[in-house]
Amino acid sequence: MSLPSMQPLGYDQSYSFHTPTSKASGEYTQHRFNPYTDNGGTIIGITGEDFVVLAGDTRHTSGYNINSRTEKKVYRLGEDNSLVLATVGFGADSKDVAETMMRAVNDFKFNHNLKNMTVSAAAQYLSTVLYGNRFFPKYANCILAGLDKDGKARLYSYDSVGSYSKEGESRASAGSASSLIVPFLDNQVEFKNQFVPSSKGQEERPVVPLDPVTVVKLVKDAFTSATERHIEVGDGLQIITVTKDGVSEEIIDLKKD
Amino acid sequence: MNHFPEAWGRPRNDVYGAYDASHLQSSMPNQHTQSPIVTGTSVVALKFNGGVVIAADNLASYGSLARFTDIERLKQVGTHTVVGAGGDISDMQYLHEKLLDPLIIKEEYQNDGHHLRASHIYRYLSRVLYQRRCKFNPLWNTLLVAGWDEGKSFLASADLLGTTFAAPALATGFGAHLAVPLLRRVCPDEAAVENITREQAIAAVEECMKVLFYRDARSLNKYSLAIITGEGVESVGEGAAKEKVTIEWKKDVELQNQSWKFAEGIRGYGAQVV
Numbered sequence: 001m002s003l004p005s006m007q008p009l010g011y012d013q014s015y016s017f018h019t020p021t022s023k024a025s026g027e028y029t030q031h032r033f034n035p036y037t038d039n040g041g042t043i044i045g046i047t048g049e050d051f052v053v054l055a056g057d058t059r060h061t062s063g064y065n066i067n068s069r070t071e072k073k074v075y076r077l078g079e080d081n082s083l084v085l086a087t088v089g090f091g092a093d094s095k096d097v098a099e100t101m102m103r104a105v106n107d108f109k110f111n112h113n114l115k116n117m118t119v120s121a122a123a124q125y126l127s128t129v130l131y132g133n134r135f136f137p138k139y140a141n142c143i144l145a146g147l148d149k150d151g152k153a154r155l156y157s158y159d160s161v162g163s164y165s166k167e168g169e170s171r172a173s174a175g176s177a178s179s180l181i182v183p184f185l186d187n188q189v190e191f192k193n194q195f196v197p198s199s200k201g202q203e204e205r206p207v208v209p210l211d212p213v214t215v216v217k218l219v220k221d222a223f224t225s226a227t228e229r230h231i232e233v234g235d236g237l238q239i240i241t242v243t244k245d246g247v248s249e250e251i252i253d254l255k256k257d
Numbered sequence: 258m259n260h261f262p263e264a265w266g267r268p269r270n271d272v273y274g275a276y277d278a279s280h281l282q283s284s285m286p287n288q289h290t291q292s293p294i295v296t297g298t299s300v301v302a303l304k305f306n307g308g309v310v311i312a313a314d315n316l317a318s319y320g321s322l323a324r325f326t327d328i329e330r331l332k333q334v335g336t337h338t339v340v341g342a343g344g345d346i347s348d349m350q351y352l353h354e355k356l357l358d359p360l361i362i363k364e365e366y367q368n369d370g371h372h373l374r375a376s377h378i379y380r381y382l383s384r385v386l387y388q389r390r391c392k393f394n395p396l397w398n399t400l401l402v403a404g405w406d407e408g409k410s411f412l413a414s415a416d417l418l419g420t421t422f423a424a425p426a427l428a429t430g431f432g433a434h435l436a437v438p439l440l441r442r443v444c445p446d447e448a449a450v451e452n453i454t455r456e457q458a459i460a461a462v463e464e465c466m467k468v469l470f471y472r473d474a475r476s477l478n479k480y481s482l483a484i485i486t487g488e489g490v491e492s493v494g495e496g497a498a499k500e501k502v503t504i505e506w507k508k509d510v511e512l513q514n515q516s517w518k519f520a521e522g523i524r525g526y527g528a529q530v531v
Binding site for chain 2: 032033035036037039060062065067068069070071090091092095096136
């Protein structure tokens, strides 16, 4: 028996994940429960030499609706360590992955004489968690960051089934507007397509580590631009900065339209 | 005497015929819910200075049939919380009767002076919903949890996928389209909550219920409204300042001051010739 859905006509919660209803064998159209949706939003991570910045917008969407303007996407994995995790994609899976990581980091501490998990260990563990759900993936795109035991900034980014690079990255972006932001970061963090002016385009501009002020400026620019061009990005911007002196959080406004 | 113990205590085959075991296993595989059957429409809620107001109409629809017109979709859970449900009514009743009621009874039997507050109920419900979606057997609901928690008003949403979010003005179903914009005009952000009085919040929610009845074909002009107000934070022990939470109910409220003047301007439906 097929009953009309409770939703009004044309209402499709998963509009950016639209899958056409497939015909099952036989003449009936089969309606299936879709366990995924996309809740929009974007995250960015940029490292300096001895600090790292993770940021995410605070808009939470379902299709064209804004559910909330104040849902944070960047989580600290404990009060007394430098680990920060940003997740984006399907909101429920994202929060579940973040909670799994918080619990794992906490358990590790009490199982290892109050020693905190290192950032590389947390990075490998996150990969294992995501790959553990390989056959029913957590639709969460993650960026994990922190300072290693030498005080050097580390940043890892993952796909939804746990692929990551052990060497880490200098910058990363994920979520709905990542395709708008990645080329901007390529140019502004890695100095891609920049040349020494006197060399007439022959000599690439040498890459130098950025300072925290510049990085926060880049993050703000990236998000104000993404807000202009992507409907799922906006409302607020949560910026978490990790330095050897501790972790600080800043929340600034983005356009709400 | 039958010497096979497994046959003892059973009706004798030679007298009653062979036991018909067909009803012991179903002829079909287990079915999970793929769509809701009897459904409730929007739930609307708004925070104000010192509390939350939440409303939902009394209709349970069977497709487009207005099947039951006396269904209560708001329910008090414990001492601090009201849960409002849209979506499948039987799943809502399962949540209350099989999960929340026993949970509250168990917690109250501890008799330790603590009560489950709104955030605890919300956390529990959202984990249940997420767990069920992970088993591909969802509880087909969108829930609003309203209440008083740690000296502040609490309002958050959870749905059949386990998606969770909080905002000072929330509505489910059709209300997400029609009511949320009206409520956000009154309360654009968390900072605005302290400037909203109880009366303003009730008026805004009542207005939303009216607009929803005008335009949502699965709604009813009779609804329930709960107003949760609180003071202070929970504290247990000698001489501790007391927390005070009151939940006031307005049931079977009829929509007031409806205006159907706009209907005269609508063309293309019904019996008019031109």
